[in-house]
Amino acid sequence: MKKKIVVAVLAVLIIVASVLTLTACNNNKKDFEYVTKKGTLVIGITNFAPMNYKDDNGKWIGFDTEFAEAVCAELGLKAVFQEIDWDTKEVELKSKTIDCIWNGFTVNDERKENVDFTKSYMMNEQAVVVKASNASKYTSLESLKSAKIAAEGGSAGVDAIKGDEYLKQAKLISVSAQTDCLLELISGTSDAAVMDYVMAMSYVGKGDYADLVIVESIDLAYEEYAIGFRKGSNLDEKVNEVMVKLYKDGTLLEIAQKYDIEVQLLDLSK
Amino acid sequence: MDFGQIMLSLAQGFATTCLLFILTLIMSLPLGLIIAFCSMSKIKPIRWLSRTIVWIVRGSPLMLQIIIVFYVPGLVFNYPMESRMFAVTVAFVINYACYFSEIYRGGIESIPKGQYEAGKVLGMTSTQIFFKVVLLQVIKRIMPPVSNEVITLVKDTSLARIISVGELIKSSQDMMKATASILPLFYSGIFYLAFNGILTLLFNYIEKKLNYYQG
Structure with a gap:
């Protein structure tokens, strides 16, 4: 009797596991519609100056913080900053607990397998x-x-x-x-x-x-910094357009000057 | 960064710790009783299911359970967790309910069978026997192991940090980085010690109150 139950439990576990793997294929093509619907862009960050850090009142400031807020304002989204463990950033992105990685995120080939990068904005x-x-x-x-x-x-x-x-x-x-x-x-x-x-x-x-x-x-x-979105997402194109616009109208340079890193800024007008 | 600011930040972390602690206790104590009844059920499938769950939950690290509860809904079902605090609370409630259920089971099974038989002879129903005869004795007997778990829970809340919930350890680590000093960690230790000190006194008081009753 005991053996039968053990076998039954194992069988159930195997079935559950296989169902889970089958449903694991997500569709990210409608990422922009997904964030527009919820109205927020959850941005995965770690706390470091000059990109994302807190002022004395505990409010998030920094180059990436203001940059993200400016982009979100253009897209009609609310920027929500979520501190994450840098080691698990790709998992956070995939599981949709964050919508992008925007924290002095260095572009490299290995990361391109899991993440869609925007244009690079800083060296x-x-x-x-x-x-x-x-x-x-x-x-x-x-x-x-x-x-x-x-x-x-x-x-x-x-x-x-x-x-x-x-x-x-x-x-x-x-x-x-x-x-x-x-x-x-x-x-x-x-x-x-x-x-x-x-x-x-x-x-x-x-x-x-x-x-x-x-x-x-x-x-x-x-190396260069860019913003990372889910693989196959359509959000990176939208953000690219806004980035170029913010570069051309000088907003980006203004934010960079505020944090003393304007020499690092890349030319996005090309 | 002055002392006041550090303390303010630690106090915010401590509020999250307390919230997690209270939510976990409120939900896991009754849920544990339900699981305990299932584990003692005369219906075999329920008993086995319940004992398997208890085995899985007690047999794997709480940290692993937190990570699974938080990431699996988004990764597998495309239904992302809205709130980190919610994920962590769910994981804690399930974990602690399983531990409590075993404590309850031990307590309930320690009551001699003769008491149930005596109750039946006196014409009481099983519900009456449980609530009027057994339960109080059980409460008295399980108090020491429950207080142990509750004190462990206070410290286990620090595991919420693994999915970036801003509890006490997280705030003190942030303060440690901001001030380049180890002191905030010691301050957070004092918070835990004080909290557990109060809980210890509380449990001593409860045990004394229950002492009148020789179970």
Whole structure:
């Protein structure tokens, strides 16, 4: 009797599992209609300056925040900012718990398999950050090969580390947000951090992170930021149009100047 | 960032923690009783179904259950979860109901059969026997294990962080990044300690109140 029940339970589980796999094929072609219907664009972000961070009143500000709000205003949508774990961003997107990834999101081929990118709007590099007291010790990529290097899990920084012959020999400390890398550094649990240059510029050497420096003698990969939508979505085209419009009328430059990153902005008029 | 701002942010996180704690308790305590009855049911399929569910829920990590409850509706059924808090509450309620159900079952089965027989001889119905004779003794007996679970629940709420619910640990980590200092984490520890301290006193009081009754 017991055996029969166990077999029955297993059979039910197998049936449920196969039904689940069959229904897993979603249709994203009507993504724009989907967000218009609910009236909100849920934007997946992590908290980092100068892209998305909070002011003293707890309100989201930053270049990407204002950029997203401007685009959403044009599309007649309300921008909702949702903090996510950067490691699970693609799952969040697929499961529709967010509608796009818009947080200094670096374009690369691997990501293109899961995500539809808009036009690139900003250039970026990966910067190596160390404690000022270690600055003389770590001056080249080779000197970092036996160091402990912190980077955000699933980020372009990790890709840069894995793609470099010296850095890939180092011990990689994978953390859940870019700002955690800085904590790793000042607490001494990591020797170096690889993170977005745009972000490093706005934190390093200031306030609580005064005794950190960017190693300027190291050049890692050049890259570009874009906005990521669901694979096969029709939202990226709509947003592309608005982006070009906002570039041409100067709104984008104005926001970039506010956060001191106008030199990083790409020309979208072409 | 001054002390007041840190505390304000932690207090907001703590409010979410409390909300999750209260919602979970309110729903899982009665649901646990239903599952306990199903687990003791004379109808075999119900009993087996209920025990299988309890086995699955108790046998897998709560963190995994939270992730499944949150992502599966959108990924598999194309029906995305509207609210992270809702997903996390559902996962917690199911998980804790299963733990409570086993505590209830242990409590109910510990009452000697003779009491049921005596009740029947006196002409009471089974419902009357359960509510007038058995239940109070059960409550008294299960109080220590329930208080254990409740205190664990306070700390387990921190698992909500895995799907970015802004509970106490999340706020203190945010504050830790904003101030580049470890202190906010210690402050959050004090919140948990104080909360559990109050709960411990409360359970001590309840146990004392129930002491008159030698079950």
